[in-house]
Amino acid sequence: GAVVSQHPSWVICKSGTSVKIECRSLDFQATTMFWYRQFPKQSLMLMATSNEGSKATYEQGVEKDKFLINHASLTLSTLTVTSAHPEDSSFYICSASERGQGIQYFGAGTRLSVL
């Protein structure tokens, strides 16, 4: 149980294009989903918290117009990196938790490389 699927696992794009990453909870309903970012040899940093049916809450320093988050259903959240630039290249990981649960289950991550 508690499986979170993230797609794609790896994407290469040209500078200026947009990339969409999907995060799905496969066997539970995720009232809250989270998006993290990890730079090489660094820790995971929370980017935003996404609640189903409402606007995402972004952490300080994260541009909401650049990282668009949509949580349209209890099993799906998407992160769109708009007008990507090389400095956006990173490992993006989503997680999901059930209502009232503190445990977060993570997807496998998406490696984004912007050329």
Place this chain on the structure above:
Amino acid sequence: DQQVKQNSPSLSVQEGRISILNCDYTNSMFDYFLWYKKYPAEGPTFLISISSIKDKNEDGRFTVFLNKSAKHLSLHIVPSQPGDSAVYFCAASGGGADGLTFGKGTHLIIQP
């Protein structure tokens, strides 16, 4: 300012012995703590958690200890197995729907 600290970047332990990974935190508002295991280019895998109302939680080979007064927690793995070799992250939250604050991780290496 790093709110969750794992001061040992790496730890080497012989197979069959006990592995002890340490974590310190500074934010007294944290009341839920978790340990995750992670391989390169993969997402973290949940191992074990503990609420601030407890001081110990055990699940098979894994035991987490929490010392609130010292703002310190540790993960014990016994006996250590080769498959335990990975990076271990300590994480903390205010509970409920809060995001997690992660430490920088400790690379555990189990030697045969």
